[in-house]
Amino acid sequence: MHPHPAFAWTDRGEMLAYLSDVSFSTIFVCGETGPVLVHTPVVRVGDDRLRFHISRANRAAAALEHAHALLSCVGPDAYVSPDWYGVPDQVPTWNYVAVECEGPLRKLDEAELAHLLEELSRDQEARLAPKPEWTRAKMAPGRFETMLKAIVGFEMRIQAMRGTRKLGQTKNTEQRQASAAGVAAAGNPAMGALMVPISFPGFPGEGDHAQHGGGAASDASSSSGGFAAAPPPRVARSPSPAKAGEDK
DSSP states (O other), X not given: OOOOGGGEEOOHHHHHHHHXXXXXXXXXXXXXXXXXXXXXXXXXXXXXXXXXXXXXXXXXXXXXXXXXXXXXXXXXXXXXXXXXXXXXXXXXXXXXXXXXXEEEEEEOOHHHHHHHXXXXXXHHHHTTTTSOOOOGGGSOXXXXXXXXXXEEEEEEEOSEEEEEEESSTTSOHHHHHHHHHXXXXXXXXXXXXXXXXXXXXXXXXXXXXGGGTOOOOOOTTXXXXXXXXXXXXXXXXXXOOOOOSXXX
């Protein structure tokens, strides 16, 4: 996570809501022969667990069982040109929203794996409304159970969670508004909206306080504003110039 305190995000409720919305994540473990990672959607189970599945043929499957894993979930991101701030002597940077979790993994049994797939499809199908929802009932008898044998599921017990909302909080209001407009005009209106200081009044340190280095994370028990009420919209990513100017 980014080391600058202005970008820190520690509100657990907001980060869990973000994980539920974005879902698609990268999970890393140290295997016997070196680092191993998988890309997969995750499903929240309560406030302290995440479940996911991968192909049983994936070489990472054996390494994941009983491993201690690190999960990274990256949401909207955007290159920010220094020309957009309207002041001299600035450098390029990259704004983004991300959450990482770590904890031990355990393998799911067959009933838990089936439930995971039902929860995942139910959530994603709901986003496609008014399309009629797909359910496993549409499959031929026995087909779902046969295909279930081709995958394996895991559950992470979250022992630590960290987040970054790098949205230009170290800039003053005028500079943030100008750079947000530039990002939106460059084809990323979703990220541009997040960068506007008044977009999420629940973010402590936003608005005029940003010029004083505001934006540090709110208390973990807070339930106001932020992504808990409105998770960041997913945006299409396109090739952009190389990142420069700030540590990521």
